Amino acid sequence: MRILVTGTAGFIGFHLARRLIADGHMVVGFDGMTTYYDIRLKHKRHEILGKTNGFRAHIAMLEDKDALAKAVADCQPDVIVHLAAQAGVRYSLENPEAYVSANMVGTFNVLEAAREAGVKHLMLASTSSVYGGNEKMPFMETDLTDAPMTLYAATKKAGESMSHSYAHLWKIPTTCFRFFTVYGPWGRPDMALFKFVKAIEEDQPIDVYGEGKMGRDFTYIDDLVEGITRLVDCVPGQPVTGEGVTDSLSPVAPWRVVNIAGGQPVGLMPFIETIEKCLGKEAKKNMMPMQMGDVRETFADASLLKALTGFTPEISVEEGVSAFVDWYRTDYAKL
CATH class of the missing domain: 3.90.25.10 (UDP-galactose 4-epimerase, domain 1)
Structure with missing residues (x-):
């Protein structure tokens, strides 16, 4: 398949791109190379990916709609995996505008690009932070997420909501996955x-x-990547049933949200x-x-991930x- 991945110079995007390339897919990466943390890490990740035959990179900000459209035209993707974002819970207290710009405007541009490209599956990264002030645990995908405690969480929740509207209006099969404290080699210095x-x-x-x-429900990077790669083929359509499983599939759109964590x-x-x-x-x-x-x-309930993919991070x-x-x-x- 041809897969466009945003954020390939980032921690998770780098590992996912490397796995997809190893699996034989063609990956086009899109990254803004922001200086939120040590830029040497980002350049080195792209350098490693660039040594393979299955990778091409476009360097631009998500807010640059024309640059993103150019990357999509270059890739002609079957799947878009949108990982790029302004990350960090605490930094959102210092520079809130960066979160609105990257996580809301940038995500809107990705949604538009996905609509115009007619992708078979759109996948977007979200976060456990959307569960906010919930006291019920473990967190299930169908729990209310109406009490974000940071602007970071609010912008990621907004991305989920915007993607649902596009899935409904334009019938774009969409999966949002919520990450839980991902860690491992090539990780971010702010973690x-x-x-x-x-x-x-x-x-x-x-x-x-x-x-x-x-x-924290820590998730090792290889487990996270395994979960994402398995979900690529789990295009939202039919509901999942099974004992102890509650599907988050929307009743009005080909849209689903999935926790990726070990519980x-x-x-x-x-x-x-x-x-x-x-x-x-x-x-x-x-x-x-x-x-x-x-x-x-x-604390994640990972039963839906298990039902969809047969996999639980371990x-x-x-x-x-x-x-x-x-x-x-x-x-x-x-x-």
Whole structure:
């Protein structure tokens, strides 16, 4: 297949593109190369992808509708996977305009491009942050998501809603997937694992928010990519049935939302202990209160993903953190 992936210089987009290419697909990447974090990481990811025969890149911002249209014309995609976004919960407190621009205007341009291209399947990345203030756990795709706690979450929820309207109006088969704390090699420097490893290696203290009484449904990058690649062929149409499964398929559109996570939340302190074990060093800890917009815990119900694909993420935090530390001390050290 021909697949357009937005955000291929990003953490998740890079890994997904590499997997799709390995599976024999032609991938056209689209990325703005923003300087939100160390641009060397982005260039290196694209350099690695560029060494394959199945990849071409277009460098431009999502807000540039003409550039995006050019990339779509170049690819003539069967599938569009929209991963590019302004990420980061905490940064949305500092620069909210970037989130509206990239995550809403940019997503609108992707929707228009998908409509004009007549793609067989449109896939969009969302986030567990849309569950916001929900106290019922585990989070199910059919739970209400009307209480976003950050602008980041609000813009990602807006992307889901806009894509539903396009699926209804233009009959574009659409899957939105909600990510839960994705981590692994080539990850973003603003994420907790990266920050913790860097600080501990440099004998600097780490900030432990929520006094360490937090938990996350961590998802290793290879598991996430496996889930996405399997969902490519799960084009929304017929409802999924089965014991214990509640389908999120829209009653008025070929549209579905799916959690991609293992449903195994890990406490923040055990997570830090795993990092310490992998590094062979103990962290100096600054115990901090909860930050604005943070939630105490994320916990996914992954039964719909299992019903659709036969797959549930299962790579342990111990295995995943070890792989990240190996990458940090080898590949990243050479940048």
